[in-house]
Amino acid sequence: MNHFRTRLTLIMIALIGFSVLASGLIMAQTFKRNHIHALEESMVREIHIIASNTEWASDNVEMNAQYDYYSELAKSLKKDAGSRVTFIRSDGIVLGDSDHDPRSMDNHLQRVEVQQALHEGVGRGIRLSDTVNQNMLYVAVPITMDNHQYFIRLAMSLQDVEQSIRDLWTALIIWLLVLFVVAALVSYRVALGMTRPLEQITKVAKRIQRMDYRARVDVKKSDEIGDLGYAINAMADSLQVQMERIRQNESQLESVLDNMINGIIMIDRSGHIVLLSRRAEEILGISARELVGRHYTEARQQHELSQLIAEAFEKQTYIHEEMTFYYPEERLLELNIVPMLQDKDDFVGVLLVLQDVSAIRRLERMRSEFVANVSHELKTPVAAVKGFAETLLGGAVNDEETARSFLQIIYDESERLNRLIGDILELSKIESRRVPLMLSPVEMDSFAAKTVQLMEAEANRKRITLELKADDEIYVEADEDRLRQIMMNLLSNGINYTPEGGKVTVTVEPVWPASTGRSLLTDEERDDYDRIRITIKDTGIGIPKKDLPRIFERFYRVDKARSRSSGGTGLGLSIVKHLVEMHNGSIAVESEVGVGTKFIIELPVLHP
Known part of the structure; x- marks a missing residue:
């Protein structure tokens, strides 16, 4: 913008200088022409005055006498007229001259001013004089006297005129320089006034180019530049609204893609991946940063997937397939490859939808x-x-x-x-959650004692000892019937799989937050527990380690023959697990064959 301002200032100065120079030339030429014309008119008048007061010598007078007479007369007239005076006979012979001896002077009949005077009545001419070596203004007028024609010529040096012109040019140059300085200052101010708004508009336009759509032009004028500023602001307003809509749409699209349970991969017509959703990253085990912009064949996946995509590109038709993927983990994926068409005919790529159907x-x-x-x-x-x-x-x-x-x-x-x-x-x-929990405060000491009492008859038949260890005043928010169902199922299992004379122990204790971190707690801290732990331990036959992960499955039995003989259905532990999870709790099992089994249940004291 500074370069533009400088160029504009120079252009304005050049235009002003050219205008002033042209005006000076015209004025100088006009001044010279008018001055010379005025001199010519004055000299014509002087010639007529000289002619009226001149006594012309008779032709009978000897030529030398005529030379002397007219020369003296010319010299006398020069003192009054201030100009060179020349008397010329009609045949061009110089009779007398105020500056030179007429006898040595050439015939003047063919001189420009004499010829013009002969034909037009007044002759004028400007040329370099051979005698005085100066530019001279010559004016000749024909005079008729006693039927004889003569020419009176006045000559004046143009040195004074040229000096006046030089003085004029000197003054003109001085004033031109002064005018240049003034014009430079004025031009700079004018250019600054023009370029400063343009510079601001340019800065705003560059900010808009850098996607800063809040940039605005501070419009202070109502001229064309002001209109341009208003137009830039209107464009910025429109762009800001459109970009906000685009960002909102992009945010909504990203939110939809990020929260879809299916993975989305978009591939353009050249085979390059242009979009990879977060779920697709999880399924494929590859980040979008590694794949976006690269060809789909570069993905670290099995060859069958690349073949399906290639087939979709070749046929440009919908493809549905199920495929087992082994990276990053083994899972079964449902693949839907949909061709993307623009204007119903223009193929622009394919959309790959991945759905993990392993759980289904x-x-x-x-x-x-x-x-x-x-x-x-x-x-x-x-x-x-x-x-x-x-x-x-x-x-x-x-x-x-x-x-x-x-x-x-x-x-x-x-x-x-x-x-x-x-x-x-x-x-x-x-499992269908058709039976909602009826939550209420349960005092665990008395609740556990009553539950153990219900199982005593069954335990006594096998001479199995039931032992309860429960702290006083331990409360939990739970469905009392469902909680009793949990404990009775586990106690029944403990009794069934414990040999005669064995022992089943029930322990109920509070669980304090991990932040407490001390074994000795104050009374206030002891009351600040957030979970309770119910442990049911037996001295039964135990469960082999290989069967532990599956004991909560429906109809899974470790010892099928003994389980069936004991009247078990194979659904008890599955029911227990679901009921514990409905209480937002957790259940774990520890067992050793021949030593016994321990079930550990943790439940939150309060439910949200």
Whole structure:
């Protein structure tokens, strides 16, 4: 902008200087022309005055006498007129001259001023005089006297005129320099007034180019530059609104992409990845920074995926496929490759939608296994009931002892079938969350004592000792019925899998926040627990380490024969786990074969 301001100032100075110089030239030429014209008019008048007062010598006078007469007369007239005076006869012979001897002077008939005077009545001419070596102004006028024609010529040096012109040029140059200085200052002020708003507009335009759409021009004028400033501000307002909309749309799009459960990959027509959602990063185990801008064949994935994408590019049709991925972990993915078309015909790339269906397929497999297990579990007691009923119908009913034995088996299997159906329905309701928890404060000391008391009869049959260790005044917010169901299931398992004479211990204790970090607590700190821990430990047969991860699965039994003989349905621990999770708690198991098993439950004191 400074360069522009300098150029504008120089242009304005040049224009002013050229104008002044041209005006000076015109004025000088006009001054010279007018001055010479005035001199010519004055000299014409002087010639007429000289002619009227001059006594012309007779032709009979000797030529030498005429030379002397007219020369003296010319010299006398020069003193009055201040100009060189020349008398010329009609044939061009110089009769007398105020400055030179006429006898030595050339014939003047062909002189420009004489010829012009002869034809026009007044002759004028400017030329360098050979005699005085100066530019001279010559004016000649024809005079007729006694039927004889003469020419009177006045000559005046233009030295004074040229000096006046030089003085004029000197003054003109001085004034031109002064005017240049003034013009430079004025031009700079004018250029500054023009360029400063333009400079501000340029700065604002550059800020807008750098995406600073809050930049505005401070408009102070209502001229064309002011209109330009208003236009820039209007453009910035429009751009700011549009960019806000674009940012909002981008934010919404990013939020949608980041929160989609499916992974999205966009590939342009050249095969380069232009978009990779966060979920796609997690599924593929590759960050967007590594893939965006690169060709899809450079992705660290199995060859089958690249083949599917290549097929989608070739056919430009929708492709649906399921594929097992092994990196970063083994999972089953559902792939949907959708061609992207612009204006219905222009192919611009493909959209790859990745969905992890491992959990869905696992649930489907679990559902199938559940149905198979239910069918198997139901089939066993039904087959037993049917078989013994057929035996009774075949005549065994007549044998009272056999009939009683068979009927007892039928009754036991019916009870088992009833428990199995009850547990299946209970688990179904729990998993579907159709039975909401009825939360209320539970005092754990008395609650645990009552629960243990309910199980004492069953424990006494196997001479198993039940022991309770519970601190006083421990409270928890829970569904009392569901909490009792949890404890009774675990106690029943402990009793069933503990040999006669064994022991089952129930421990209820508070869990303090990890920040406490001290073994000795004050009474106030002891009351500030946020969780409780229920531990049910038995001295039973234990669980092998390989079976520990699966014991909470439905129908999973470690010792199938013993479990079935004990009346278990295989759903107890699964029900316990779901009920604990409904209370926002956790359950863990520790076991050693031949030593015993310990279940550890932690529940929050308060629910949100």
